[in-house]
Amino acid sequence: MNNNYLVAVLSDRIQAESAYTLLEKQGLPLSKITILGRGYKSADEFGLIDPNEIAQKQAKLMAIWLIPFGFIAGVGFSLATSLQTFAWAGEIGNHVVGGFLGAIGGAMGSVFIGGGGGIAFGSGDSLPYRNRINAGKYLIVVEGSQLLIQQATTILRKFDPENIQSYIDMYQ
Incomplete structure (x- = not known):
């Protein structure tokens, strides 16, 4: 089965935490949402390939x-x-x-x-994401069904992310 991912790049910690809270309030399962950045998961812990x-x-x-x-x-x-x-x-x-x-x-x-x-x-998009984390940005990653990704996209667009991209992991 394919996993769907949504990655949104937010400019600071406050914006990332606000987005996470709004996703929670809208009923998205917290087990499917991850924040990457200083004070949260690192790129290596999440599994972004070096x-x-x-x-x-x-x-x-x-x-x-x-x-x-x-x-x-x-x-x-x-x-x-x-x-x-x-x-x-x-x-x-x-x-x-x-x-x-x-x-x-x-x-x-x-x-x-x-x-x-x-x-x-070999890096795909992982290198730009790593660079953004290193520059002090935060990533919100949502993993789940296509419907969950669509819901999260609608919510995260309200925060005017620098970049928002969805992916399908066909190797899982």
């Missing part, structure tokens, strides 16, 4: 196959071209050095592509 964590995991996963592939590609290139770049290493040594250079290239690819891609594309 893009740096994603980048590290993605870089490690890519390294598992890119480093051996780079080694094999380096050896293959050395065999195909028969270059004697390192005369001191001999014929077999040149192939091994070529393999190590290919493995280094694979490691660099996993860091720059895997890690950089995780930071650039």
